[in-house]
């Protein structure tokens with residue numbers, strides 16, 4: 001259950017971002033609380049990825065205020081996002097096919113014991129994280145190249161959880177997954193919320209979003225166009241906000 005009585009984990013207000021002549025975001029507001037899954041939805045070019053990249057510190061906004069746990073911050077780089085407890089899984093999962101699950105999880109931050117890598121400790125942590133996510137990967141020593149798309153997504157999510165982030169941003173995590181793999185990823189999202197993480201879910205898939213999101217934020221042409229409770233909003237209502245058949249621009253959180 002989200003904790004909307006507490007200070008927001010992250011809050012963005014009045015965010016503008018232009019790429020040359022293209023105004024990708026205009027006066028966008030976005031808030032997420034601890035233990036909350038918030039979906040950002042919208043048509044192509046609505047500004048979803050741009051907002052995700054601002055949260056991830058990949059790009060900086062031209063204007064607007066960002067607060068982390070109520071404190072004004074800037075997120076000029078991915079390292080500063082990381083320092084604020086924000087982890088992002090981009091669509092290109094950035095995993096190594098020729099390495100196993102453990103090596104992918106700990107790539108660049110291997111645990112050592114003296115001069116040697118502490119394989120046993122890394123295996124144990126990998127198993128625990130995957131168990132917490134209820135992942136069905138058979139062995140942490142499986143090579144990435146032999147995993148399904150859904151299992152690879154599990155590894156990418158597990159890798160972000162190693163740093164125990166407050167906020168996890170998932171960019172289209174179920175794109176190109178089968179029905180059963182999608183169900184597995186949606187379970188991971190629910191587990192992350194149960195474990196106390198706030199999850200930002202960028203998605204095109206309305207049934208995914210309605211299945212797991214506590215709240216759905218619609219972007220249209222780079223502006224907010226409505227904020228809806230996830231479980232009780234009809235498919236038609238969300239589509240109307242996405243397509244502009246209905247104007248919800250004043251109804252944002």
Ligand SMILES: Nc1ncnc2c1ncn2[C@@H]1O[C@H](COP(=O)(O)OP(=O)(O)OP(=O)(O)O)[C@@H](O)[C@H]1O
Pocket residue numbers: 019022023024042043044045046047048049050051
């Ligand atoms: N690096 C860039 N240079 C120029 N224009 C860009 C750049 N990135 C995004 N845009 C433009 O900004 C607008 C918003 O793009 P963005 O990728 O944020 O939308 P989106 O909602 O994620 O779309 P999609 O669902 O198609 O990925 C679009 O008009 C896009 O063409």
